[in-house]
Amino acid sequence: MGKKCIGVDVGGTTVKLGLFEVTGELLKKWEIPTNKEEQGKYIISDIAESVRQVLEEENIPLTEVEGAGMGVPGPVMPDGYVEVCVNLGWKDKYPARELSDALKGLPVRCGNDANVAALGEMWQGGGKGYTDIVMVTLGTGVGGGVIIDEKIITGKHGLGGEIGHIHVRDEETEHCNCGGVGCLEQVASATGIAREARRKMAACDTPSLMRKAGDQVTAKDVLDAAKEGDALALEVMEVVGHYLGVALATLALTVDPQMFVIGGGVSKAGQYLVEVINRHYAKYMPISENRGTIGLAKLGNDAGIYGAARLMLD
């Protein structure tokens, strides 16, 4: 048994933790509730306590641990500074330093959760074997992470990989949560796909499998119907695929990764979704057929603890 490392994925409801071999094998995973009382001031000490407890149970001295990484839901500056994490109540914090202090100086690094998940997928998931990937997470929102030479592009203001807020749609009129208009998230998130379906249904009388759900239609309904050849659902997915294809082509012409890894709830639609995106992506990359491929994420909700553990292993 070699050295160990610890990955921590801090979410608004639970904190996921993982104990890993430095080679990438997950030895144990567990979770604790996120205590958001008093601006989340107990979160770090709860994590430290839980780590100590598990290490003791597993009979692993702290000296056997190479370090810990932590993904948090908000922008993290290159020096580890977190100005604000709305979901946790945090303000003006250096979470990595605090966790390190609480664990006798164990080396700790902190990153944005979406970026960290991308690193996890590169290490042991859909992008395993690659050094340069872009992950696009299609969930309630759209998240992303850019990994070049096995390192996260954090950006100089913590905005690296904020792919969900790329402006792709000039004719959009509604506002995104970020304050912008026409963001990728507004059309390619689960919420966005459902909204697009509602718009299409309202604009015509074409029969569709999606009409069963009516205004309660979900992204899954749309994708299931599209897979069955439902004409209206296919139209919705053409719109979604167009904007995702444009966004991926833009990323390919900027950082040119080996692979795009598609994750998040929407990616459960599997190969069908990859094919739709790929068709549009190819259209906006006539400049070269020698370009990054598109595939699916593999780690699901564990991407965060994998990537966090990998943060320390440079």
Add this chain to the structure above:
Amino acid sequence: MGKKCIGVDVGGTTVKLGLFEVTGELLKKWEIPTNKEEQGKYIISDIAESVRQVLEEENIPLTEVEGAGMGVPGPVMPDGYVEVCVNLGWKDKYPARELSDALKGLPVRCGNDANVAALGEMWQGGGKGYTDIVMVTLGTGVGGGVIIDEKIITGKHGLGGEIGHIHVRDEETEHCNCGGVGCLEQVASATGIAREARRKMAACDTPSLMRKAGDQVTAKDVLDAAKEGDALALEVMEVVGHYLGVALATLALTVDPQMFVIGGGVSKAGQYLVEVINRHYAKYMPISENRGTIGLAKLGNDAGIYGAARLMLD
């Protein structure tokens, strides 16, 4: 006097060369014609001969030279391989290895010319003092370069920084040289700005300073008229600024540089152009006011030799 380095910028008509202190001071610059005969097989030996000659004149032994860098007009793979350089006639080449062989094993590196110019602007130009910049060159076409941690993002297929071919305009119908439709280059290059002006003039009867030039209108005519408050020229620049603003915001949300450096012939319009772009850029970055700034390139046609020289200094 410390160690020296050499920067070579290989263009389709001339090869520019520069002799530098490794600290960034340009000691001497000169150029030779690009001999494109027989698929450009003499280009490298011409460069080597010219370098040897200048070093002899300057009384600098080759051992005093840290290395040489070379920018070439085409995609360069991370290992230095050049599949094709249309403008030079090159095919299937490792230009850096060839130049190194011709200069007694002097260390030589090779990069794409637009990327190398970006590195030059970071080193001694508009981006001096920064480590992370994106350069956007608005010339006959639109080129670009992404520099993160003082290194070029070449990309795994040589497509890093190919910003001119980002798709930004869905309603475009004409094709770009790359085969795509709606590329940034089609609207933001000198050629693209002139085309946009012709379109606007053809679509209305509004009087405009631009009409003097008619179909011969140039980007400079448009920018000069816009600066004088010409309504139609201002409309053209709103379109151009919109797409440049969208593109820069996209780049900020991907690699989040400290600064965007605007270069190329169009950038001679100066601060007015920066203001137009900045206004639209801000609109698509509501997510944070703490973001990369926009400024002008400073090295003009010398950016290539500066950046090439900098290539060897890692």
